[in-house]
Amino acid sequence: MQNLVVLIKGAGEMASAVAHRLYRCGFQIIMTELEKPSMVRRKVSFGNCIFEGSWQVEDVESKRAGNLKEIREALARRKIPVVIDEKCKISQILNPDIVVDAILAKKNIGTTIKDAQIVIGLGPGFEAGKDVHAVIETMRGHDLGRVIIKGTAQKNTGTPGPIQGITDDRVLRAPRAGVVKNILDIGSLVKKGDIIGSVTDQPVFAKVDGVLRGLIHDGLTVIAGQKIGDIDPRGQIDYCNTISDKGRTISGGVLEAILFLLNDAST
Template structure:
């Protein structure tokens, strides 16, 4: 892949996996965020770079920058920039070749983004080819990683995949808006009824014995209904770090789309 400037919206595990694969393919990938991330699988993402300045994933480093003038130096150092800046400014202040919306906001359809870059890639529910994105990737387990160049992505449906009989109850959601106070840490074993976090005076507790696979960073403001924690029943055998199967499949599809677009641009004109 020739040097291609790619802005990835989001800092969660899927956005981070996309950044890793595109970086390793030779693309100039950068993440973008403009508010404290609520990501829960933080050891499988670059999201903590917003708070700590840097974060590591799969042998790579993401570095927070607040000024797009620092993009070139971070890329030159072999790192992935995390541009903490308003999106409207971030997209305008650099000549991006590709925009990838990896925010995975399932409650709201992505806004119209076509034209903000020569190639706009969306993923998950609400993507309509030719309306708000140019190409899309399915994120549901039914058609995971499928590339769509026509039509719309599948609507949000069904329950999360069950793990040892636990599906939706693996996740804890904010009962109200406010600052999250984390009582547990990623990797901690918790028992049913044990408090793992609270928002204001409202405790959030584990509903079965398990290990905390993910939890939103302590002190981050959340909205009512936000996913803020995950408890996994596979005590002693759950993966807490690295790039998981689903993010990798999605990232591979995004990398294929970008590689195909670059190849088409590089192909010689027929006589």
Template sequence: MSHPQSTRVLVRGVGEIASAVACLLRRAGARPAVQASRPPIAIRRRMAFSDAVFDGTARLEEFTARRLDSATRAETVWEAGEIPLLYGDFGQMLAQAPWQVLVDARMNKQQAPESQIGLAPLVIGMGPGCVVGVNVDMAVETSWEALGTIVAQGATMELAGEPRAVLGHARDRFRYAPAAGVLRSAVAIGATVREGEVVAWVGELPVMAAFDGMVRGLTRDGVPVLAGNKIAEIDPRIGQARLDGIDERPRRIAEAVVDIIRRRLDWPSRMEAPLSAV
């Protein structure tokens, strides 16, 4: 039996799902760190630790993430009750601390993750492209159809369908970069916008709202983006959309990650139910 306080978990990514995983692991007593190698394009920045890359710290619910350029100082951050955000080369961060678990929460839906088996004693992936025994040891489903289901054998579901609709709006809630370039924001998260209003520029090209709504997410001003990157989210629930904290989808995914680690590392737990799997 191991103990959460001796469990160091490296979480790849600094978006809302990676940040939720880190928060729930910290609550469980573990020592998680999130990691990024380049300026993040995360849009729901008030629901993530991504802004710590630029500002040095970021707050999500009761936890503060603190940017470090080396994993060698992670212990000091954990002892202060905070979560390290390791900004730099992934291989270097991986080599600088004895990680018991690696969680790939980068959520790259268009490209299957490379094989990471053996980079840590336990490797957990999530979303499309994960195959247990091929590129990860365990995986978690991220689609609403099977959200939070733990995959102990075989592959995760393929990417399919449209985003979940909100008041009749699905794919059109999200705005995508029309070309590669540097994003310049024209509004702030939480702003109310009208149909056709410019929310950001990528180079000389405008990115406009498709309907009246509230800006729920927007990539940080000054970040380089590629054509097709998701860079903004407009929510039709003006004044009612959640902008801060851990939302339902990242929370349920994070709960599944914690469940896998708890059981595979035999943490002390009051949970008696068997590990669910497909």
């Protein structure tokens, strides 16, 4: 596994769960991100190193890398390099063995089955056998994490998965277009009606009691209705700093798909 390079497109929550598992299994991991990523669960996203320079998720460290030399230095130090590369042009230089599209855009925005020996897509927008070699189901429920070798994942419903029966109300959305100003931080305990922050002076209120599990970076520009935060009604502060059950399940599906496709190619 140490000789296999995995390029992961995206460095948000689910991409980071995948990166963490594959890293611990011995793969060399490289990730790409936007210049100003709007990931919500920043505490468990390797892409937070874009803002901080470096970032740890469960004892695995990522490092912002600006060029090929810095990528190689990070890999040599057993860190995960994260490159600002919206169109994933670095792939043409690195020639990775495996590409995982973990952007979760709900559509394919440029990944092809020819990008690597093994190409995997997370969630809807990909067709296994056409766009990618395998698709991983990301919809909560019975099939979460299932490896799809032929066909597609379930369509996006637009409704977040329930936690203690709560769906939409646990998600914080921008009330208007503008610039985000955070008052509270991830890990804060909140009550329904508390002000979390604002978007260009229009307040954002908590709709449920719980812990602020995710919040996009202060100062980012957002559009009206964009997801900017997440409240966990279970109120467990330590959940803010660890990979979720959904992330672990999806990452397990990615590992299974890689091993299955490697074995299939060798027979």
